[in-house]
Amino acid sequence: MQGYIHSLQSLGTVDGPGVRAVVFGEGCPLRCVYCHNPDTWEPDPAHLMEVEDLAEQILRLTPYIKNGGVTFSGGEPCLQAEFFAALATELKGRGLHLALDTCGEVYDPAVRRLLELVDLVLLDVKFTVGEEHHRHTGGSLSRVVSFLKTLEAMQKPIWIRHVVVPGLNDTEEDLLRLAELTRPMRCVEKIELLPFRSLCIEKYRTLGIPFPLERTPQMDPARLAQLQAYLEKNL
Numbered sequence: 001m002q003g004y005i006h007s008l009q010s011l012g013t014v015d016g017p018g019v020r021a022v023v024f025g026e027g028c029p030l031r032c033v034y035c036h037n038p039d040t041w042e043p044d045p046a047h048l049m050e051v052e053d054l055a056e057q058i059l060r061l062t063p064y065i066k067n068g069g070v071t072f073s074g075g076e077p078c079l080q081a082e083f084f085a086a087l088a089t090e091l092k093g094r095g096l097h098l099a100l101d102t103c104g105e106v107y108d109p110a111v112r113r114l115l116e117l118v119d120l121v122l123l124d125v126k127f128t129v130g131e132e133h134h135r136h137t138g139g140s141l142s143r144v145v146s147f148l149k150t151l152e153a154m155q156k157p158i159w160i161r162h163v164v165v166p167g168l169n170d171t172e173e174d175l176l177r178l179a180e181l182t183r184p185m186r187c188v189e190k191i192e193l194l195p196f197r198s199l200c201i202e203k204y205r206t207l208g209i210p211f212p213l214e215r216t217p218q219m220d221p222a223r224l225a226q227l228q229a230y231l232e233k234n235l
């Protein structure tokens with residue numbers, strides 16, 4: 001089986017526990033205003049890979065990632081759920097911890113099979129008001145909420161990730177809504193607030209795509225720490 005693979009990062013430390021291999025798939029149904037990976041939006045037929053070849057490359061990294069694992073990211077890996085389920089099956093037999101980094105917008109029987117195979121889901125909750133979520137990502141918050149409920153029903157460990165963007169979702173009210181949404185979910189182990197950064201601007205220039213947040217300042221780390229503390233107090 002073949003999948004569209006943008007790249008394999010060998011020693012990732014921010015996408016799940018420990019040191020990890022991170023597989024970036026291609027194709028995404030969203031167009032988030034702050035996306036750092038616009039180069040993964042469209043599948044490129046020149047980037048097709050056989051699942052066995054990718055598994056072999058990852059397994060070569062086992063000495064470095066045996067205490068961490070492998071994260072499937074993108075783009076949106078659930079668009080290639082059958083491919084990633086096949087990859088998960090190859091890796092699972094080798095005792096590697098598997099995480100899926102997803103926007104929670106795609107769900108079908110193939111995604112269900114993939115979810116059953118992974119040990120952890122990193123779920124992006126990008127905005128907490130449906131209209132803003134749609135305006136800034138093109139997606140549907142209700143689909144994300146129903147994805148979250150599915151994970152909860154499966155008792156799948158979840159880390160929520162929420163990029164905080166100055167002027168878009170950086171108020172206490174935003175964080176209160178996030179707390180309210182996640183509070184009833186027993187499977188949520190952690191909520192990570194991530195700072196908006198504009199380092200991706202060069203990628204946009206190279207691709208000739210306008211970067212919608214070109215004039216937005218980077219997120220202040222002190223303010224982010226305040227918001228994280230506020231969130232934890234209200235969980």
Ligand code: SF4
Pocket residue numbers: 028029030031032034035036037038040074075076103137
């Ligand atoms: S879901 Fe991820 S890859 Fe897709 S547009 Fe949003 S940030 Fe970018």
